Amino acid sequence: MSSTTTVQRPRTPVGEQLAGGRSGTIDDANAVLRVAIIGNPNTGKTTLFNALTGLRQRVGNFAGVTVERVEGHFRTPDGRRVAVLDLPGSYSLSAGSPDEKIALDVLLGHDVDRWSPQVVLVVVDAAHLDRNLFLTSQVMELGIPVVVALNQFDVAQEDGLVIDVPELIHELGVSVVPTVAKRGEGIETVKRALEIAAGLPAPARRFTLPGVAEGILAPLVGRLVGSGMLPSAARMEALRLLAATRAEPHVLGQTELLREVGEAVTALQGAGFAPHRLESEVRYAWISGVTERTVTSTSVTGSDRSHRIDTVILHRVWGPLIFLALMALVFQSVFTWAQPFIEAIEWGVARGGELVAGWMPAGDLRGLVVDGVFAGVGSVLVFLPQIAILFAFIGLLEQSGYMARAAFLMDRVMRKVGLHGKSFIPMLSGYACAVPGIMATRTIEDPKDRLATIMVVPLMSCSARLPVYTLLIGSFVPPVVYFAGVGLQGLTMLGMYLLGTLAALGAAAIFKRTLLKGPVRPMILELPGYRWPSLHSLAVSVAQRCRLFLRRAGTVILSLSIVLWAMATYPRTAVDATLPEEAQQEQQLANSLLGRVGHAIEPAVRPLGYDWKIGVSIAASFAAREVFVSTMGTIYGVGDRGDEAVALGQRLRAERNPTTGAPTYTTLVAVGLMVFYVFALMCISTVAVTVREAGGGRVGWQWAGLQFGYMLALAYGAAWIVYRGGLALGLGG
Amino acid sequence: MRIILNKPIVANTRQLPAFAEADPSAGERPCALAQCLPGSRATVVDIACSADEGCRLRALGLYEGSRVCVIDSRHCMVLDVRGTRLALGQALTSGITVQPDRLRG
CATH class of the missing domain: 1.10.287 (Helix Hairpins)
Structure with missing residues (x-):
């Protein structure tokens, strides 16, 4: 770039030249104005979209594909309602990726949803104007009025770039509004420019071919x-x-x-x-x-700064260490920071249930509301803190520019199993909870890579498996300490996590070589400059994710929880009133539909060394793994919290086979059961989210069904090998 | 050397050969980008890859005639292309021919 033209110092607040402009050419001021936003990735497009629309957003998928469709709305200073469609980040209209194809279809009026924009807002990174003008010049030829938002204008200034905005308007022949979306600067001007542009003729090609x-x-x-x-x-x-x-x-x-x-x-x-x-x-x-x-x-300070940071962040030794430390922080934070909120939600749901129970007369309706609805809603809400924290971290990493570096650092490892480096973050998130992990796959552009990642994320041992591991390890693995506090129990726990991780990598390799076979795309990754994140945009994104989770997964899990409650409650049978309350509950459960299911599946679980009670617990935990522990508690007449967990462990160790008198639960059975839970997908929320993220509708259910089926088969096979192999080696005692 | 065109722009691509911006004093032979060492600068001569990847690279500013600076080279290569930092896999950098300002060694 050179200084061949008049230099104009940018003004602050930016974009004054259009403020005060009036629209006098709009025929129907009350009609909704349709605006599509497009731009290169890392231009602050979503931040600008969030600044324009706030929380007035609706998230869905573009029909027939897994590309996310985010639509929002706002009112112009003159009160005109504007509907805004946030098109996926695209470097061009070359339709090379699903994202770019969607963008092209919408802009050419071929969108399945028949949504065609009246104005296109092109978000341009002011610090990389030349590269961004490639897409801009394509959009300007579509016959639709265009407004260009010259975003991250402050960064361009910091980088020593001086942009002559009036001259740029003259060159492009469209409105150009400098903006700093993360600070809300230029937003009102953009709104006014969009309204004006709707009444202006569309721009034309600014060059001619030979x-x-x-x-x-x-x-x-x-x-x-x-x-x-x-x-x-x-x-x-x-x-x-x-x-x-x-x-x-x-x-x-x-x-x-x-x-x-x-x-x-x-x-x-x-x-x-x-x-x-x-x-x-x-x-x-x-x-x-x-x-x-x-x-x-005038200088190159910006790129120098990013270059200096990269010399550390991408360093061959320090880079991976920093990456591991950051991931450990994310993992640990999701685990620990969420805990007080989870407890608060559990407390609130429990008190709410008690309150309702106090108002309602005893009976089935109260059971439905308290044990079905409240317990069901509670089981959804407890995931919310983890989702919020995880997505806040993901947002921070993305907005700061680190996420692309993480993908770069992990690319070599992930490529060996046929995945992209970007698959690592969702898989890591799966340690906390598969639900946000699956939602985090949205950063992966390639649909096959994304689907393969979705299919294996639930194999990463999530926090819901911890209660199962804790109960069984605490009860059946001897507390032998080898050295410096490292003992058999801890190593067993670590082994379960490693087993899940290796299985996930192996399953990904199989998917990428069979059903989701496709060329391993060579890495083409932009490493954006490091930026301070926008807290407002971050808050909007996190709120949007939480709302999405509650609305979609919530409705599914709530209805299925009610079904499970009904199965555990009906049919009502006469119980021996002389027995203690817990024994009466056990009797009722044994005769309920769920109990009958337990008995029915007993022959299937017998080869794994399980009896009908474990069968019932497994059947009940199809909704959520942690239900296994509470169901065992119900069956054995003890709770699952505090010292009652110890009591449950004692009961399990004391349990005898009524026919042979031999212990029902041995260390071998316990290890086999843990291995079963390492692999089995026992989580309705995960199923619901997989359905949605794998494309929704029939296709989504097919992938979710396959996921559930292969994980169940893997779980059964692995548990069988552990149990039978152990018996063959004489480890049955 | 930069091409400055007046409005309306008439771009005669036959006058925009890949070597138009190459350093005339370089005197080095074209080679694969993958062979360039960190710190070296070069001009892209040819991009041999799938059409999808070619489109993406060109949209990212890496096109025949563009200048690149190699920042890092390991399993992937990190490049500076007109102020944008790109990480490219080895399969791609092997298929991109460049005219280096300075060759390895």
């Missing part, structure tokens, strides 16, 4: 116009199709069009052009001219 190339492309452009495309968009599409390899859906079926593309490619080659790079060459030639005239660089 006459020969224009002539060669003319028939292709004519064909595209004939298929209903605007002339301007048709010229952009013709240029774009020269580099495209796949026949895209809106092109499929138009054999004539494909033939035209082929002919144009051949003719261009004959004329001495390289068709696949024609678009990049002409656009970057134009961009070079624009930046020459509008941007002056």
Whole structure:
């Protein structure tokens, strides 16, 4: 960049030149204005979207794909309602990734949901104007009015860049608004500019192709116009199709069009052009001219700062150590920081249940409300603190620029099992809870990599498995200490975590070589400059994730909890009133539908060394693993908290087979049971989230069913090998 | 050397060969980007990869004629491309031909 043009010092607050502009050309001021936001990743696009819409957002998926669709709304200073669609971050409209394809479909009016924008807001990173203008120039040719938000303007200033905004407006022929979205600067100006732009003509291509190339492309452009495309968009599409390899859906079926593309490619080659790079060459030639005239660089402090940080963060020795320390902090925080909130939620739900129980007369309805609804809601809400903390961390890591570095550092390990480096963070999150772990896979662009990660995240031992491990290790593994506080019990616990991790990596390798087979994409990763995160945007994102979790997973788990309650309660049978209350409960449970299920599945679990009571506990814990402990507590007439856990352990050790008199629970059975829980997917929330994240609907249920099935088969097989193998080795005692 | 074009821009791509921005004093032969050592600078001559990856690289600012600086080289390569830092896998850097300012050794 050089100083060939007038230099204008940026003003603060930014973007004053458009403030005070008035819209007088909008026919219907009350009609909703549809605006699509697009931009390169790491431009602060989502921060700007959050600043515009706040919490007025609705999250879903684009029809038929797993790409997230976030729509929000706001009112302009004149009171006009604006609906905003946050398109996925894209480097171009080349449709190379699902994200870019969605963006192109929406902008070309081919969106399945029939949502076509009236104005496009292009968010541009002011510190990397030349690269961002590539996408901008493509969007400007679509025949839709455009507003450019020159975001992170403060960073550009800190980096020593001086951008001549009026000259840039002149060059682009569209409104350009400098913004600092994380501080809310320029937001009102953007709103006004969008309203004004709706009444302005669409911009046009700002460069011309060589006459020969224009002539060669003319028939292709004519064909595209004939298929209903605007002339301007048709010229952009013709240029774009020269580099495209796949026949895209809106092109499929138009054999004539494909033939035209082929002919144009051949003719261009004959004329001495390289068709696949024609678009990049002409656009970057134009961009070079624009930046020459509008941007002056006075220093390189910004890139120097990021470079200095990277020398430590990406250091061959320090880099992985810092990464491990950070991940340990995230892991530990999700584990420990959430605990007081989880306890508070449990306390609140329990008190609420007691309060309702006090108001309602005893009976089935009270049982439904207290044991079904309150217990069900409580089992959902307890995950909320972990989700909030985890997503706050993920947001911090993403916004600061560290996440891309983490993916870079882990890429080599993950690539060995066929995954991308970005799969590591969701898998690590799975140690806390599979639900946020699966939701965190949204950072993975490749749909097959993302699905493979979703399928294996639940194999990472989550916090819900801890009560099961704690009960069984505490009861059946001798407290032998080897050295410096490291004992057999701790090593057994570590072994369970390692077993899950290795299984996850192995399963990922199998998925990537079979059902989700695909070329391992070489790494193309932008390492954005380090930035201070926006707390407002972070809070909005975390609130959005929490709301999404509560609405979707909550409804599913609540209804299934009610079903389980009904199965454990009905049919009502006469119980021996002379027995203690716990024994009466056990009798009722044995005769309930759930108890009958336990008896029915006893032959299936017998080869693993389990009796019907364990069968009942396993059946009950299909909703949530930790229910295993409380169900065992109910069956054996003791609670599962505090010293009552010790009492439960004593009861388990004392349990005898009524026929043989031999102990029902041995160390071998306990280890087999733990191995079963390492692999088994016993969590309704995880199933619900997998359904949603794997595409929703029938496809989502198919993947969730496969996930549940393969994990159950793995659990059964591994538990069988442990038990039978142990018996064969004479470890049955 | 930078190409400055007047409005309206008429970009004749035949006048924008890959070597247009190469350092004329370099005197080095083109080689794969993967062979360049950290600290070296080069001009991209050719990008041989799948069309998807080629599109993505060009959209990221790495196109035939662009200047790159190698920051780091291990299992992946970290590059500085017009102020943007990119990490590229070895499969890609092996397929990108560059005209280095200075070769290894």
